Amino acid sequence: MDTRTGLPVVGMVGGGQLARMTHQAAISLGQSLRVLAESPDDSAALVIGDVRIGSHTDLAALREFAKDCDAVTFDHEHVPTEHIAALEGEGVRIYPGSAALLFAQDKGRMRARLAELGAPVPRWRPVNDTADIAAFAAETGWPVIAKATRGGYDGKGVWVLSSPDEAQRLVDTGTPLIVEEKVPLRRELAALVARSPFGQVAAYPVVETVQRDGICVEVLAPAPGLSDERAVAAQQLAIDLAHALGVVGLLAVELFETDTGIVVNELAMRPHNSGHWSIEGARTSQFEQHLRAVLDYPMGSTALTAPAVVMANVLGGASGGMSIDERLHHLFAADPGARVHFYGKQVRPGRKIGHVTVLGDDMTEVRARAARAARWLQEGK
Amino acid sequence: MDTRTGLPVVGMVGGGQLARMTHQAAISLGQSLRVLAESPDDSAALVIGDVRIGSHTDLAALREFAKDCDAVTFDHEHVPTEHIAALEGEGVRIYPGSAALLFAQDKGRMRARLAELGAPVPRWRPVNDTADIAAFAAETGWPVIAKATRGGYDGKGVWVLSSPDEAQRLVDTGTPLIVEEKVPLRRELAALVARSPFGQVAAYPVVETVQRDGICVEVLAPAPGLSDERAVAAQQLAIDLAHALGVVGLLAVELFETDTGIVVNELAMRPHNSGHWSIEGARTSQFEQHLRAVLDYPMGSTALTAPAVVMANVLGGASGGMSIDERLHHLFAADPGARVHFYGKQVRPGRKIGHVTVLGDDMTEVRARAARAARWLQEGK
Numbered sequence: 001m002d003t004r005t006g007l008p009v010v011g012m013v014g015g016g017q018l019a020r021m022t023h024q025a026a027i028s029l030g031q032s033l034r035v036l037a038e039s040p041d042d043s044a045a046l047v048i049g050d051v052r053i054g055s056h057t058d059l060a061a062l063r064e065f066a067k068d069c070d071a072v073t074f075d076h077e078h079v080p081t082e083h084i085a086a087l088e089g090e091g092v093r094i095y096p097g098s099a100a101l102l103f104a105q106d107k108g109r110m111r112a113r114l115a116e117l118g119a120p121v122p123r124w125r126p127v128n129d130t131a132d133i134a135a136f137a138a139e140t141g142w143p144v145i146a147k148a149t150r151g152g153y154d155g156k157g158v159w160v161l162s163s164p165d166e167a168q169r170l171v172d173t174g175t176p177l178i179v180e181e182k183v184p185l186r187r188e189l190a191a192l193v194a195r196s197p198f199g200q201v202a203a204y205p206v207v208e209t210v211q212r213d214g215i216c217v218e219v220l221a222p223a224p225g226l227s228d229e230r231a232v233a234a235q236q237l238a239i240d241l242a243h244a245l246g247v248v249g250l251l252a253v254e255l256f257e258t259d260t261g262i263v264v265n266e267l268a269m270r271p272h273n274s275g276h277w278s279i280e281g282a283r284t285s286q287f288e289q290h291l292r293a294v295l296d297y298p299m300g301s302t303a304l305t306a307p308a309v310v311m312a313n314v315l316g317g318a319s320g321g322m323s324i325d326e327r328l329h330h331l332f333a334a335d336p337g338a339r340v341h342f343y344g345k346q347v348r349p350g351r352k353i354g355h356v357t358v359l360g361d362d363m364t365e366v367r368a369r370a371a372r373a374a375r376w377l378q379e380g381k
Numbered sequence: 382m383d384t385r386t387g388l389p390v391v392g393m394v395g396g397g398q399l400a401r402m403t404h405q406a407a408i409s410l411g412q413s414l415r416v417l418a419e420s421p422d423d424s425a426a427l428v429i430g431d432v433r434i435g436s437h438t439d440l441a442a443l444r445e446f447a448k449d450c451d452a453v454t455f456d457h458e459h460v461p462t463e464h465i466a467a468l469e470g471e472g473v474r475i476y477p478g479s480a481a482l483l484f485a486q487d488k489g490r491m492r493a494r495l496a497e498l499g500a501p502v503p504r505w506r507p508v509n510d511t512a513d514i515a516a517f518a519a520e521t522g523w524p525v526i527a528k529a530t531r532g533g534y535d536g537k538g539v540w541v542l543s544s545p546d547e548a549q550r551l552v553d554t555g556t557p558l559i560v561e562e563k564v565p566l567r568r569e570l571a572a573l574v575a576r577s578p579f580g581q582v583a584a585y586p587v588v589e590t591v592q593r594d595g596i597c598v599e600v601l602a603p604a605p606g607l608s609d610e611r612a613v614a615a616q617q618l619a620i621d622l623a624h625a626l627g628v629v630g631l632l633a634v635e636l637f638e639t640d641t642g643i644v645v646n647e648l649a650m651r652p653h654n655s656g657h658w659s660i661e662g663a664r665t666s667q668f669e670q671h672l673r674a675v676l677d678y679p680m681g682s683t684a685l686t687a688p689a690v691v692m693a694n695v696l697g698g699a700s701g702g703m704s705i706d707e708r709l710h711h712l713f714a715a716d717p718g719a720r721v722h723f724y725g726k727q728v729r730p731g732r733k734i735g736h737v738t739v740l741g742d743d744m745t746e747v748r749a750r751a752a753r754a755a756r757w758l759q760e761g762k
Contacts, residue, residue, distance in 0.1 A: 027401060030723025046430065305686060337681070
């Protein structure tokens with residue numbers, strides 16, 4: 001507890017944009033987020049007073065950081081599982097716990113556990129050598145999807161393999177892998193829930209996520225044209241997984257929608273890009289919800305604030321031309337209702353430097369506005 | 382400009398809750414607010430990285446603070462006018478400027494200027510001695526309202542005088558005063574606008590403000606039952622005053638509604654308690670709007686996000702009983718849709734420690750929910 005305010009202190013390991021936006025939510029709750037950042041120039045470190053510099057792989061640094069925190073949580077999934085377990089052993093309230101987070105950190109463990117739980121998953125297999133991939137492809141047909149078991153994000157750590165030769169070259173890199181069938185998907189969805197230690201769960205409306213080159217570029221809330229039945233099934237699946245895995249905090253379940261139903265693609269246990277729309281688009285943002293969950297507050301309303309909400313990521317465009325500040329002027333002049341979120345990051349081509357959210361009554365119109373707003377910020381035109 | 386981000390730096394003099402909430406808005410715009418606070422325990426200083434400690438009455442401290450800021454603005458109106466003028470003379474972009482802010486700082490100057498502009502104001506008179514008050518009351522009848530020309534807020538610096546004896550006792554304190562008629566008001570309203578250096582103005586929906594013991598306890602947006610004609614007149618008045626006084630940033634015009642129209646009570650030139658509802662209740666919050674104005678960005682949409690929005694202030698309750706954190710748990714359980722804003726302040730009876738906002742379709746219901754939420758946080762029941 002912060003004795004100056006009588007309110008709790010949450011520590012977040014990692015100083016990226018998720019911590020930055022969580023801090024905005026913490027301020028409303030009377031708190032100040034404490035972050036463990038790699039550098040004072042990290043996205044969150046630029047805007048937070050209570051910044052500690054250190055590495056998320058350094059157990060001593062984590063231990064020191066956790067002191068006097070009412071709860072510790074994460075901006076990313078890269079803290080070694082054994083460090084989390086060690087802190088748990090010392091009585092630190094750290095969420096999600098090591099037993100849950102493991103399934104977001106290790107795709108092999110995740111797939112095995114989901115299959116055990118009877119959750120819908122693509123056909124998959126652990127990979128020890130090229131022969132495993134070839135045998136799997138003999139059943140499903142080429143191409144197949146290979147995934148690094150750890151550390152992938154934004155399309156990194158995922159490969160489409162079309163032949164035994166390609167499989168051989170990937171296996172030769174020594175990356176621990178699993179292999180999955182290439183699911184004949186209609187589109188991607190995401191179901192976001194938050195769960196508290198008490199066991200209360202709040203589910204957000206299911207959204208459609210639109211990817212380009214493996215990177216999420218747009219999120220549509222609610223997912224257009226999704227049947228109530230399938231939406232409820234996706235929410236229920238996420239709720240069941242949150243309970244079964246013992247998640248505390250947010251759980252984002254990335255889903256493929258096929259002609260016959262939904263299958264789980266990935267799990268994330270933190271605020272997630274597929275939930276950024278909730279800052280303005282839901283009564284309680286995912287960032288506040290995550291704080292409420294890890295502090296065991298009752299969950300907030302997940303109701304939509306408008307019939308159609310679209311979030312578009314802003315990627316760094318080519319350098320040169322208009323500055324980012326000039327682009328912002330033009331966007332504000334073009335669309336006074338667009339909501340902008342910049343992450344305080346240097347512009348690099350392809351890097352997520354922010355997002356925009358547009359709300360309205362008509363999904364087609366809202367989507368066009370959001371795409372135009374993101375384009376203005378990316379390309380200055 | 383912050384060279385790490387390519388985005389501007391705004392400095393705010395004063396570390397209160399207005400700076401705290403402005404920082405939340407700054408984060409979305411890719412910025413970090415810089416504050417000049419009296420103490421590291423000030424409301425805003427608790428949550429901001431870029432805090433400088435110093436006094437707003439120390440010209441050298443202000444000058445040092447303003448270095449490398451793209452614009453400087455205020456959390457309160459207590460910076461000496463001559464210091465602002467000195468910084469302007471040195472080329473600092475400081476908003477609102479001294480020529481405008483004077484009319485928010487000095488009620489005598491404000492009344493004189495508004496009268497000159499033909500704005501509707503209560504009958505009033507400058508006060509040099511008790512005879513001035515008595516002569517004025519002879520025209521209007523007792524009681525009359527005396528106001529300190531400088532430094533009043535939240536009911537402080539305002540006195541209801543019922544007799545020459547009471548007037549004498551007040552005049553004897555040496556406080557510089559003006560005297561005004563007691564306006565037969567139906568209710569109080571507020572019109573909030575923002576104006577940029579370019580001269581663009583954005584007007585928010587006119588709200589009703591409900592006072593108790595001179596402190597604003599509730600704000601209803603939009604003002605219930607206000608005719609379109611009178612709402613537009615109030616907005617136009619605020620726009621005209623913003624232009625005439627050369628305001629840059631926010632201008633809040635506190636109004637009395639009488640049987641025959643509106644009259645101006647007070648002016649404030651900063652984010653204002655009557656605009657806190659806009660964080661969730663308007664597409665662009667007053668805090669972001671103020672930043673956009675002082676940076677000469679195009680203004681954001683002021684559209685309501687729900688048909689009925691109510692903000693209720695949370696005052697410190699009696700000590701003892703439930704802690705503030707326990708109260709928050711109970712409120713969240715009772716109303717999952719209530720939006721809470723705590724200012725990081727020690728609870729002291731009567732002190733504004735936060736506010737809650739509730740949104741919905743029906744003003745009566747929304748108002749009841751907001752009042753109940755504020756009562757939970759104040760009284761724990």
